[in-house]
Amino acid sequence: MPYAFTPDDVGFLTSGAGREALGSLVPSGDPLRDVGAARRLVGEERAGALLETALLRARAVGRFPDGWLWTADALEQATALPVAEHRARRLAAVAADRVVADVTCSVGVETAVLSSVLDRVVGADLDPVRLAMARCNVPDARLVRADALAPAVRPGAVLVADPARRTAAGRRVRRPEEMTPPLDALATSQRCGTADAQRQPRRIADTGDLVVSTAPGLDFALTPWAREVELVSLDGRVREAALWSAGLVDRDGPARRATVLRTDGAGYEVTDADDDTCPVREVGTVLVDPDGAVVRAGLVRQYAARHGLGQLDPQLAYLTGDAPPPGIRSFRVVEHGPYTEKALRQTLRRREAGRVEILVRGLDVDPNRLRPRLKLSGPQAATVVLARVGRGARAYLCEPA
Structure with a gap:
């Protein structure tokens, strides 16, 4: 259970004695040793607040300003x-x-x-x-x-x-x-x-x-x-949906927006006002897995149109084309065909694949149960995408693009 801070704890932690103790306590990762060190610095009554604050500050390094006070839930x-x-x-x-x-x-x-x-x-x-x-x-x-x-x-x-x-x-x-x-x-x-x-x-x-x-x-x-629903991701992880009421957005603006943020600065936005002309086509050179914010905002077609991609199936988020967009996860298709477990096992053995990432879309297949049945062996690594395309199941053997 996380430590339950009190207002009195906060008063102590912001005092001169509390600040000095926080500067002296460096958690070692050994709970017993850390509790003992905290007790020696401030006594048993204050040790819990001191140690919890030191641990939470260590978790916040690189994410938030140094020297802040936190509760576990707040962080x-x-x-x-x-x-x-x-x-x-x-x-x-x-x-x-x-x-x-x-x-x-x-x-x-x-x-x-x-x-x-x-x-x-x-x-x-x-x-x-x-x-x-x-x-x-x-x-x-x-x-x-x-x-x-x-x-x-x-x-x-x-x-x-x-x-x-x-x-x-x-x-x-x-x-x-x-x-x-x-x-x-x-x-x-x-x-x-x-x-x-x-x-x-x-x-x-x-x-x-x-x-x-x-x-x-x-x-x-x-x-x-909510006049606008904005799905926001950061470095590939969907963080939130932001709901904007009418007075904060353009009256004739988009109702859905995907905002893709990246710490390297290469972010972008897609909205439902963008062109969504996107064909359904046969698999090309690459498979593209759009950012989760784009998928959850229902803007896959708009993203595809922007980058000249097509859909494998109208119900799938996976896209395909001849070149991947920059900064997005994509795979080069090595070979593909109808999916059966037997056929996939034979293909992976022929490719000497001993380590396989299995991605599933639209099929009732559990990768964790399928993997041991494939009886993998060999020095190579591969990615397998299993997807329902039309009325059939397809398997795509891929490598990173």
Whole structure:
């Protein structure tokens, strides 16, 4: 179980004695030795908070600023900095003159990023521990303790929210009403922190001032207020779906967007406003596996049209062509044919393949069960793509393109 910080712990960790102890404790990876070292530095009462903070800071290295305070849940749920920076840039383009309230600020990651490009940012959270940590992490930010469903800002502010996607027991949730705070309630909450029993809650979607970071697997039909759904990936991993209400996007702009971020700077965007002229064709020189954000946003055809690719089958995300697009996973097709287990085994033996990556699309095949039945042996490595194409199953023997 992760350590449960208290406000008193935060007060100690931000004191001179706490800072000195944090500078002295370097976790060794041996739990017993580390607990003993923490107790010798600060005594048994403070050892848990000290050691947990040192461990969490070590996990955050290279991902977030050094020297921050964290809880285990806050670090796990924190928005990756490149993703937060992308959202802040979009908001700066449409809301530079408005108050932007990070109503689920936690320990302050998004508040810090928003404050770097916007002048009127407020961070808010109900959790007193996380809010105290945020005050340490982002000392110049304006922070208040407030409920996300009754944010302490005047009407007209833009609300930024990242509802928790796990229950207290750690179970992942996917329905809007199961999130904390509930996504439906966020979209209909009053935007002023003062209670007014005579006034009906106004739909935030109607005034267009809400952007929510949520789970990529959410059924977006359950969030009809969202004018744009943006799927965001970072270095090949889908990180979130961002739901943008009408006032923050162009009225005639796209309803779906895939934003592919890469730390090497070679990112791109695809939207449903792009050309989707994409043929279904026979397999070419390469198979292309589009980025997960493109697939989850339902923009495979638009991506294919941009790069002159075709689909193997209208229901498959795999694309094919004669040359791979830059910066995307693709495979050179060595040979292909109808899939049967016997035929695949013979092909792999002939190719002396002893190590095989098996990718399956549209077929009821478990790679972990199939692999031992193939009785692989040999010095070569290969990738096998098994896919339903039309009414039949096909096998593609590939190597990296």
